[in-house]
Amino acid sequence: MFQRSRRSGPETDPDADLLAAYAAGDLSAARTLARRLGPGALAQATRMLADRTEAEDVVQEAMLRLWRQAPGWRTGEAKVSTWLYRVVANLCTDRLRARRRKDVPLEAVAEPEDDRPGALADMQMRTRHAALSAALAELPERQAQAVALRHLEGLGNPEIAAIMDIGVEAVESLTARGKRALAALLAGRKEELGFADD
Structure with a gap:
């Protein structure tokens, strides 16, 4: 399914210890691991999909896949968190591709929930999030x-x-090109997004 890259050095992964404990029948280890990794995976999926409900479905599927991997997990080959983030990214990518096939406009995608207080701050954050989501959607995947x-x-x-x-150099290249493209896409909207003085 997903190939795990070999890691070097004596670095230990406490998440792998929890996964091994779960595989041995310790359900409290599964709860601890879900509390440790779930919020980050949910944040990643929510940002990629801009839909909290759909993101929760993705994280649930990713965690189920992790539980199924537990008995055969080989400590030292990959960090559990890296493996999980990769599964989440792949599941989100699959859903985004399915959306594009259906030609669902970005405006029809629900905004993620925002718990920030204050109507003005809420509106500003929603405007910024929508602008960033729209700009990210214009970048190559x-x-x-x-x-x-x-x-x-x-x-x-x-x-x-x-x-x-991919390699680290490819990440650096993708990130640099993506940042430049985002800056160009959002350049004319600084004042509207509240960044006029930045």
Whole structure:
């Protein structure tokens, strides 16, 4: 299914220990692992899909796949979090491709929920999010994924490389080109998005 890249060095993965404990029958380890990895996976899926409900479905499917991998997981071949983010990214990509085949306009996609207080702040954040989502949707798929994982999820280039199954230099190139393209797409909207003084 998903090939795991070999890792070097003695670095340990506490998530792999939890996965092994779950495989041995410890259900509390599964709950702990879900609490550790679930929020990040959900944030990644929500940003990629711009639909919280659909993102929750993706994360649920990704976690089910992780539980199925648990008995045969080989510690040291991949970080559990990297594997999970990669599965989430692939599932999201599949859904985005299905959307494009249906020609669903971006405006028809539900906005993710925003818990920030204040109507003005809420409107500003929604406007910025919609602008960013629209701009990301105009980028080539791999550029959009690399930019989102780096600058929205805060992942490092080696982890993104593992998730996307490419080299670190390719990640750097995709991210740089994606940032330049986003800046060009959003350049005329600074004032509207509240960045006029930046």
